[in-house]
Amino acid sequence: MSHRPRYRRYQPRLYQRRMPIFWWVHRAAHIRFITRELTSVFVAFGALELLFLVRALGQGPAAYAAFLAWLQTPVALILNAVTVLMLLFHSLTWFNLAPRALVLHAGGRRIPDAAVRGLNYAAWVVVSAGLAGLLLAT
Amino acid sequence: MKKTRDPFWWTFFSAGGTLSALCLPVLLLLFGLAIPLGWVEAPGYEALRARIASLPARLFLFVLITFSLLHWAHRFRFTLYDGLQLKHLETLILAFCYGGALAGSLLAGILLWQL
Numbered sequence: 001m002s003h004r005p006r007y008r009r010y011q012p013r014l015y016q017r018r019m020p021i022f023w024w025v026h027r028a029a030h031i032r033f034i035t036r037e038l039t040s041v042f043v044a045f046g047a048l049e050l051l052f053l054v055r056a057l058g059q060g061p062a063a064y065a066a067f068l069a070w071l072q073t074p075v076a077l078i079l080n081a082v083t084v085l086m087l088l089f090h091s092l093t094w095f096n097l098a099p100r101a102l103v104l105h106a107g108g109r110r111i112p113d114a115a116v117r118g119l120n121y122a123a124w125v126v127v128s129a130g131l132a133g134l135l136l137a138t
Numbered sequence: 139m140k141k142t143r144d145p146f147w148w149t150f151f152s153a154g155g156t157l158s159a160l161c162l163p164v165l166l167l168l169f170g171l172a173i174p175l176g177w178v179e180a181p182g183y184e185a186l187r188a189r190i191a192s193l194p195a196r197l198f199l200f201v202l203i204t205f206s207l208l209h210w211a212h213r214f215r216f217t218l219y220d221g222l223q224l225k226h227l228e229t230l231i232l233a234f235c236y237g238g239a240l241a242g243s244l245l246a247g248i249l250l251w252q253l
Contacts, residue, residue, distance in 0.1 A: 019223050020223075021222055021223055023223075024221060034217070034221050037213055037214075037216070037217040037221060038217060040209060040210040040212075040213035040214050040217070041210065041214060043154075043158045043162060043206050043209055043210050044206065044207055044210035044211075044214075044239075044242075046158070046162045046165070046166045046206065047158075047162075047202070047203045047206035047207050047210075047242065047246075048242065049166070049169065049170070050165065050199065050202070050203055051203060051242065051245060051246055051249065053169065054190065054199065054246070054249045054250060054253060055249050057183070057186065057187045057190055057191075057253060058249060058252055058253045060183075061183040064183045064186075064187075065183075068173070068174070068180055071169060071170065071173065071174040072174040076170075076174070077170075077171070077174060077175070079170075080166060080169075080170025080171055080174075081170070081171060083166055083170060084163065084166050084167050084170055084171060087158075087162050087163040087166055088163055090155075090158065090159055090162075091159040091160075091162075091163055094155050094156065094159040095159060101152065123160060124159070124160055127160045127161060127164075128160075128161075128163065128164035131161060131164050131165060132164055132168060134189065135165075135168060135181060135186070135189070136168075136178060136179075136181060
């Protein structure tokens with residue numbers, strides 16, 4: 001940790017120790033935190049891939065075939081493998097935190113965390129199966 | 139205390155987080171791995187186009203893409219602030235994150251409209 005003080009726009013009169021850019025690499029919990037935050041990059045990337053799929057479908061069968069061919073290139077496969085892993089991490093961490101964000105009561109009692117998590121996981125399974133069924137049905 | 143628009147963005151962050159957590163893994167697993175690796179057969183052009191061009195599917199995709207991008211914008215903004223200690227670049231980061239998300243949403247709207 002560096003000990004150089006500096007003035008900042010926020011709370012400029014306070015002495016503040018300068019935080020190094022990579023302050024989070026020293027502890028597993030911090031690395032997990034940054035990884036969780038960075039899943040958002042892959043959420044955006046997944047959304048963009050869907051956008052490209054829509055564009056290819058709008059342009060015609062040749063564009064759709066070209067898009068499917070691009071998906072088979074090593075770069076796309078590696079990128080998508082990482083994306084799927086990060087998206088799973090996003091879903092797991094999101095649903096595990098759901099009881100913190102969503103405090104439900106029934107009959108004057110708080111619904112236990114495990115039940116809220118279970119509901120989220122159940123919804124995840126149902127939505128996943130539904131989407132896969134809709135897309136792959138012939 | 140300074141008034142902020144943060145609650146507005148937090149709503150999108152949280153709706154986008156839930157929607158993307160529910161829907162994106164299976165979609166990316168299918169199109170990113172299962173179809174290109176031949177685990178399942180790719181849906182044919184006409185069938186897939188017809189299914190995605192239906193009004194509910196278009197609305198669903200628009201909401202999913204828009205909210206996912208806004209989720210990214212909000213979360214990535216704070217990753218840059220806290221993770222990389224870039225709070226002093228606030229204006230640039232706000233423009234990049236929310237501007238990028240809004241541009242992507244606009245593009246999604248146009249592409250889905252024309253489908």
